Amino acid sequence: MSEFETYLRLGFSHITDLGAYDHIVFIIAVCAVYELWQWQSMLMLVTAFTVGHSITLGLATAGFMLIPTEIVEFLIPVTIFVTCLLNVIKSPNEYRRKKVRFNYPLTLFFGLIHGNGFSNYLRALLGQEESILMPLFSFNIGLEIGQLMIVSLVMAGSTLVVYGFKASHRSWTIFISGAAAGISVILMTQTAFW
Amino acid sequence: MNPFVLSCMLALAFLLPFRTDTATGHVFYVSGTKVKWNPQQDRLDLTVRNFTNDLEQAIKAQGGPELRLWTTGQHAESDRFVGGYLTSRIKFRIDGAERPLKYVGKADALDATACFLQIGNVKTVKTVEVENRLLIDLFDDQTNVVQFEIGNEKKFVNLTGKLYRDTVRF
Numbered sequence: 001m002s003e004f005e006t007y008l009r010l011g012f013s014h015i016t017d018l019g020a021y022d023h024i025v026f027i028i029a030v031c032a033v034y035e036l037w038q039w040q041s042m043l044m045l046v047t048a049f050t051v052g053h054s055i056t057l058g059l060a061t062a063g064f065m066l067i068p069t070e071i072v073e074f075l076i077p078v079t080i081f082v083t084c085l086l087n088v089i090k091s092p093n094e095y096r097r098k099k100v101r102f103n104y105p106l107t108l109f110f111g112l113i114h115g116n117g118f119s120n121y122l123r124a125l126l127g128q129e130e131s132i133l134m135p136l137f138s139f140n141i142g143l144e145i146g147q148l149m150i151v152s153l154v155m156a157g158s159t160l161v162v163y164g165f166k167a168s169h170r171s172w173t174i175f176i177s178g179a180a181a182g183i184s185v186i187l188m189t190q191t192a193f194w
Numbered sequence: 195m196n197p198f199v200l201s202c203m204l205a206l207a208f209l210l211p212f213r214t215d216t217a218t219g220h221v222f223y224v225s226g227t228k229v230k231w232n233p234q235q236d237r238l239d240l241t242v243r244n245f246t247n248d249l250e251q252a253i254k255a256q257g258g259p260e261l262r263l264w265t266t267g268q269h270a271e272s273d274r275f276v277g278g279y280l281t282s283r284i285k286f287r288i289d290g291a292e293r294p295l296k297y298v299g300k301a302d303a304l305d306a307t308a309c310f311l312q313i314g315n316v317k318t319v320k321t322v323e324v325e326n327r328l329l330i331d332l333f334d335d336q337t338n339v340v341q342f343e344i345g346n347e348k349k350f351v352n353l354t355g356k357l358y359r360d361t362v363r364f
Binding site: 088126177178 | 226243341351
């Protein structure tokens with residue numbers, strides 16, 4: 001197996017691993033406000049998230065310790081909770097406007113936090129003397145493919161609910177955000193570091 | 195009741211009993227082993243990286259002591275236990291012959307522990323059969339990546355609990 005394929009597989013299985021569902025729940029929460037026809041916005045958002053975590057992943061794997069692990073593990077569910085809350089309190093129109101896209105920089109920032117979580121994982125594999133560029137690049141491609149797969153599943157769910165069961169998309173957003181917020185609260189109680 | 199609050203409470207009620215691994219600080223199980231041929235010394239140099247808490251847990255699960263690695267209370271014989279665990283779980287056959295591993299030492303690598311091992315008297319490397327059973331009895335989804343650097347060739351194998359042995363040709 002090549003280096004590219006090795007790390008691509010690891011990235012993919014890391015994000016799609018059901019035992020590590022915090023990243024999955026985050027992606028679901030990010031997508032909950034969108035409908036299928038807004039796929040471009042979602043693609044941009046998922047990419048903003050990837051850019052965010054690539055930055056911290058790179059820095060942390062290169063040996064810069066950014067935030068201690070126990071704090072990161074707590075902050076990850078916080079990012080989920082904030083995303084869910086915004087999904088509910090902001091009007092759906094704010095996500096549709098072409099210019100005001102407050103959630104892009106926010107998702108990028110949340111990506112920075114999640115990247116800290118990924119880095120602990122990758123650092124166990126790579127020594128600091130190693131060239132990290134190729135593993136990092138392939139790992140991130142794997143993460144991105146996994147994320148897009150999750151996005152597709154969320155879209156399939158929303159399409160089924162909105163077009164199949166004739167529910168309003170707003171109900172779907174609130175239902176998914178509520179469930180994700182609940183999960184994030186459990187994760188926060190488990191990862192409380194004080 | 196607000197539907198947001200309602201679904202939030204539903205998720206809490208259903209999921210609260212299921213505590214996950216997230217609380218342990220990392221959520222995916224992996225180790226990395228680098229195997230590099232040193233032709234000047236006729237030697238294979240190995241660096242095996244594991245998450246420190248996984249390694250401690252594995253040794254304890256085999257009846258070993260609490261090692262408390264990289265703390266002031268580190269077990270005095272931690273090298274003996276770490277070396278014993280690694281050499282029992284990693285096996286190499288080079289060009290058909292099983293070759294013993296020698297444990298050399300370890301280093302703290304933040305959340306991970308890097309361990310150094312050697313295989314002596316390796317003059318040529320054509321086929322290597324590697325077996326890596328690190329942590330597979332502890333975690334179902336453990337992946338053990340083995341990276342070879344033999345001359346200019348770089349090769350990778352991903353070993354798991356189901357497939358813990360593989361052969362690489364150079």
